Amino acid sequence: xxxxxxxxxxxxxSGKTALSIELAKIFDxxxxxxxxxxxxxxxxxxxxxxTEEEKGNIPHHxxxxxxxxxxxxxxxxxxxxxxxxxEIASRGKLPILVGGTGLYIDSLVNNVDFTKENDNxxxxxxxxxxxxxxxxxxxxxxxxxxxxEYAKTVHPNNLKRVIRxxxxxxxxxxxxxxxxxLEKIPLYKxxxxxxxxxxxxxxxxxxxxxxxxxxxxxxxxxxxxxNKYNGRKLTSLQSIGYKEFFDYFExxxxxxxxxxxxxxxxxxxxxxxxxxxxxNEKIHWLTPSENMVEKAIEIVKQEL
Numbered sequence: 001x002x003x004x005x006x007x008x009x010x011x012x013x014s015g016k017t018a019l020s021i022e023l024a025k026i027f028d029x030x031x032x033x034x035x036x037x038x039x040x041x042x043x044x045x046x047x048x049x050x051t052e053e054e055k056g057n058i059p060h061h062x063x064x065x066x067x068x069x070x071x072x073x074x075x076x077x078x079x080x081x082x083x084x085x086x087e088i089a090s091r092g093k094l095p096i097l098v099g100g101t102g103l104y105i106d107s108l109v110n111n112v113d114f115t116k117e118n119d120n121x122x123x124x125x126x127x128x129x130x131x132x133x134x135x136x137x138x139x140x141x142x143x144x145x146x147x148x149e150y151a152k153t154v155h156p157n158n159l160k161r162v163i164r165x166x167x168x169x170x171x172x173x174x175x176x177x178x179x180x181x182l183e184k185i186p187l188y189k190x191x192x193x194x195x196x197x198x199x200x201x202x203x204x205x206x207x208x209x210x211x212x213x214x215x216x217x218x219x220x221x222x223x224x225x226x227n228k229y230n231g232r233k234l235t236s237l238q239s240i241g242y243k244e245f246f247d248y249f250e251x252x253x254x255x256x257x258x259x260x261x262x263x264x265x266x267x268x269x270x271x272x273x274x275x276x277x278x279x280n281e282k283i284h285w286l287t288p289s290e291n292m293v294e295k296a297i298e299i300v301k302q303e304l
Contacts, residue, residue: 002186002187002188002189003085003086003089003095003187003188003189004089004094004188004189004190004304005085005094005095005096005097005109005188005189005190006023006027006029006094006095006096006097006190006191006193006300006304007034007096007097007098007105007109007190007191007192007193008020008023008096008097008098008193008194008195009034009098009099009100009102009105009192009193009194009195009277009283010100010193010194010195010196010273010277011100011195011197011202011269011270011271011273011274012048012100012206012209012266012269012270012273013048013202013205013206013208013209013266013270014100014195014197014202014205014270014288015195015288016098016099016100016195017048017050017054017098018054019193019195019286019292019293019296020058020096020098021054021055021056021058022293022296023096023293023296023297023300024056024058024094024096025056025058026297027094027096027300028092028093028094029058029093029094029095029096030058030059030060030061030088030093030094030095030096031055031058031059031060031061031096031098032061032062032081032084032085032088032095032096032097032098033060033061033062033063033098033099034062034077034081034097034098034099034100034101034104034105034108035047035063035098035099035100035101035104036072036077036099036101036103036104037236037239038062038063038064038099039062039063039064039065039066039072039077040064040066040067040068040236041064041065041066041067041068042068042221042224042225042228043068043221043225043236043239043242044064044221045213045216045217045218045221045241046213046218046221046222046239046240046241046242047239047241048209048213049063049064050063061084061088062077062080062081062084068225068229068234068236068237069229069234069236071235074103074104074107074112077104077107077108078104078107078108078112081097081104081108082108082187085097085188097109100273102153102273102276102277103153103161103276106180106280109186109187109188109190109192110180110186111185111186111187112179112180120167120170120171123166123167123170123171124163124167127139127142127163127166127167128159128163131159131163136156136157136159136162137156139159139162139163139166140154140156140162142166143162143165143166146165146166146169146175147165147169147175147176147177149177150165150175150176150177150180151165152272152275153272153275153276155269155272157238158238160235189304190304191284191299191300191303191304192280192282192283192284193283193284193285193286193296193299194277194280194283194284194285194286195285195286195288195292196285196286196287196288197287197288202270203267203270206263206266206267206270207263207267209266210241210259210262210263210266213241214259218241218242218245219245221242222241222242222245222246222249223245223249225237225242226242226245226246226249231246232246240262240265240266240269241262241266244258244261244262244265245258284296284299
């Protein structure tokens with residue numbers, strides 16, 4: 001019998017944590033984070049890690065376990081998450097996957113196979129040199145030509161993912177989009193939710209969340225990370241909410257410019273997240289309302 005899981009996805013600031021806690025209490029569940037940045041220690045305010053109060057005594061997994069200097073791939077995530085899901089299920093609890101990193105979630109639930117056969121160090125190094133000489137946009141343009149659909153879900157400055165997608169195509173002859181669309185044998189029986197706000201309301205929620213992060217001290221957190229890890233060298237520190245402050249610390253931008261840039265980048269990221277999730281026909285879209293939780297409960301009971 002396949003393991004049953006719930007998936008709760010959605011853009012930043014959409015209310016995933018609150019919904020997941022409600023469902024965990026009702027269905028005796030435990031949370032498995034599917035956020036590519038909450039895995040890192042020290043990145044607390046900027047990644048909106050749930051506080052102990054917000055967790056509501058519900059166990060949370062795969063948060064806060066990795067140093068920012070350590071590498072962690074999608075394949076690493078899937079390996080760890082699969083073990084965690086089976087462990088939770090073996091205790092008679094319901095695993096609930098929660099996060100906004102669509103690539104992590106879909107790779108996990110669709111049983112994507114990450115084989116080392118598609119690695120090529122020479123291709124990777126040549127693309128890295130191209131980026132150093134002509135900028136990240138030059139490498140991103142290659143991905144746009146090869147796999148425009150996947151390119152829409154990746155930021156041009158996420159060089160690691162851009163290069164990985166090009167490398168995958170050059171070695172395997174298949175685009176990431178084509179690979180993701182292959183029929184996979186599912187590992188889980190799942191119900192997949194995504195929270196769908198009106199665009200303007202979502203953007204207002206994002207702006208307010210950034211204001212709250214500023215009040216909580218994200219500037220100090222960014223400064224600590226900047227000093228500890230020697231500036232902007234680490235991929236993990238390219239997360240929204242941190243990288244924008246680096247220009248401020250270096251005297252290249254005003255505080256007001258940084259705040260506006262964080263809000264703008266957060267809104268753009270939310271838009272990319274929604275683009276990713278809207279491709280998935282298996283998702284149940286939940287409109288925030290007084291009875292959103294009741295609707296989710298009803299769907300879970302019907303499908304699981």
